[in-house]
Amino acid sequence: MLWIPIDRSLDIPLIRQVYQQIRERILNGQLKSDEKLPSTRELSAELKVSRNVILEAYDQLLAEGFLVSRRGSGTFVARGAFLEQHEKALSFPPLDWCEDNKKDDNLINFRSGIPALDLFPRKTWAKLSYTIWNETSPSTFGYDIPEGRPELRQILSQYLLKTRGVDCHPNQIVITSGATQALTLVSKLLLSPEDTVIMEDPITNDIQTIFKTSGATLFPVPVDEYGMETSLLPLNNNPKFIFITPSHQFPLGGTLPIQRRIQLINYSRQTNCYLVEDDYDSEFRYEGSPVSSLQGLESDRVLYIGSFSKILSPALRIGYLILPLHLIEKCRKLKWFSDLHTPSLNQLILARFIDEGYLERHITKMKKIYKNRRDFLIHCLETTFSNKVNIYGYSTGLHLVIELNEAHFTKELLDWIEQFGVKVSPVEDHTIEKGKYNNRIILGYGHLKNEEIKEGVTRLHNAIYSLKFKN
């Protein structure tokens, strides 16, 4: 007789329980090929379940090929349904949640590039979100075009022309899943293994990784307080493109003057290369308006990357890539084979958010708050470290860089600092040629309240001072 333990307290339907257990026994060989099963009437009486339960379980097993039915003689185990070494391990492997998830609430993290998350305009966004999900046309719920919603590209082209002097038709825009995807698209679009990319040094390490993954070689050009030292561009080089952060160099914080921009453009004309402009946070320029883009000066040679991660929220994963006309078609295809398109409704919500003026109001509001936090951080640094600190790159964005002449930010020192409940990241993490910025660290302040900034600077000072005392 076939005995199947039924557990009515489980959330698993009886049909499924009967099905799973018979299936299991066939797979592991307990029920053997050609073995006859009890009739549905017998089994239902035995297990005290309705005959329908057994009928449906048998039907599913017949459909999947575990059983065969022979007219007039009953139901049998099918051949070839035994799987060697089949052990059904429903227990989960012993995996911990990954480290990134572990949080230390007491730690003050001067991580760069994080906006003030508690000031995300959640009420407005929730309201727009509700409206759009309710009111959009059904066709919006289908597959869309890879370059993104026309509504968003239209309003974005206007916004960027007005605020950044970006000169583009909406059809030159590809909406991406954050700036990171824009960077991988640029890499796939332009780079082959033998190519060279000219980059500022230092520059975001993740971006170096993305370009290196294509097999390209990175050629570093040093950076000073104004950004890339364009007078040091290599003479005998045919780069595929020059990657630059002219509005706000990351991490050192300079803004590239017009003379260097013109040198860049002339260089790119001579070497026939592209310019890839990453404009990640220039909305938050504390002296005057955002600087006009390089793209507006040479729109058929510049690829322009922007993001809503800093001005709204990284969780949105919305960025954009603006391309010269002749690259658009290839980029649309690459986007399609990456993830088809960026989620449609999120794009519509953002378009409405910009269109109704919420974005500009939010930026105006946040610029005041960030300026206040920046000024307070500078004040704390100057009063705590007095003349031992030099501060760089504070005109724009959500971070600045400090130089502490007597410190050498090795892994050991950074670990030591973290034991004091404060985390900072070294400029050296982002250098291509190592060793030039050993005494500089990046302090992101956008997400920190004044009391955290003050406490963080004090802890940093204590950590460094105690170490000197210890030695």
Added chain:
Amino acid sequence: MLWIPIDRSLDIPLIRQVYQQIRERILNGQLKSDEKLPSTRELSAELKVSRNVILEAYDQLLAEGFLVSRRGSGTFVARGAFLEQHEKALSFPPLDWCEDNKKDDNLINFRSGIPALDLFPRKTWAKLSYTIWNETSPSTFGYDIPEGRPELRQILSQYLLKTRGVDCHPNQIVITSGATQALTLVSKLLLSPEDTVIMEDPITNDIQTIFKTSGATLFPVPVDEYGMETSLLPLNNNPKFIFITPSHQFPLGGTLPIQRRIQLINYSRQTNCYLVEDDYDSEFRYEGSPVSSLQGLESDRVLYIGSFSKILSPALRIGYLILPLHLIEKCRKLKWFSDLHTPSLNQLILARFIDEGYLERHITKMKKIYKNRRDFLIHCLETTFSNKVNIYGYSTGLHLVIELNEAHFTKELLDWIEQFGVKVSPVEDHTIEKGKYNNRIILGYGHLKNEEIKEGVTRLHNAIYSLKFKN
């Protein structure tokens, strides 16, 4: 005197107008290096704007390097700010909206894989969306981990165990931006240029493209009404993986019996290759429950891909990839360098949608509707084409395949059919070895109402009949 036309009717602030025009004239050489500018007092009087406007415009130009200020003698045009051949073309290039956007409202498109978009549970989704955006913790608006929200992975692992017999820990799941991204991740994770992938033939052409992009060779194995003919797996081959759609073969519609699944597993054990299982729409199985996954039989060798595009909406762009333990860390990195992570709030909304039972209710509801549409389509085909049509692969999903013995679906015939206001796609679009399925087409019915189905079948019949008549 410097004359700048000011237009107060424009949406551009006066400061910006003054700034832009001076900038423009320096770039194009109308204002030359070392030329002296009027004082702010003079220019404001001349243009009849407040002096502050001129002061701020000058400040911005000084900050960007267009002007220099010489103490006591005034403001001058800086050197090196002239750009040769600079023509500021604010006019947009003449680009039309792309073709995908053009719609013919009268066309009945039997495109496959489109759910009933008008039945998306928009009210529930809007409500959950509103709640989540309003109530989630601020930290959710920050950068997240690449594998996705724990809430979604947790509920998904339970849901998949219950409905599909997928056996995984939540940490084996990587949430992706749709199944397409899962496929590109698999490609990057496993394939090198010299590798071979064994695939069903026919199989979705986009998937062929994704794997071929890595440089790998595709080895086709024919498909019959039950799916891949596993007895034809090549003897002397070391594939990197076998790609299969065992729950519902695309496009031919078969469900792989247990005997073939076991052959596949034994083959993969012998050749030490992976199995990549794409389970894109098995929720809609009209006879019985979804078939249990291959993953549940051999979880350390199967990579399992799923998607919410068919059961909810493609516009969400949410899918998932379930991996053997030893591949997780590499996959997390690849996801990070693709787009960091999938939008966080969308994941939370979906998790809540599943957790509160809406997903299962929606699937139950839609399964009835799709079964009705399928039955009606079969009815229309049989009454219209009578014994000239064979119908395949209708047990599951949102499409079926028909064979019309007398037709040869060339590009010309398909164009001819479209002139009758109906669009169908040929199986041959998805074949690796060409020519075997010339008389078969795919009919997607999930998104079509009964009257559209009826009219579509009539138009298809008329088109084919009229052509025979014409020849």
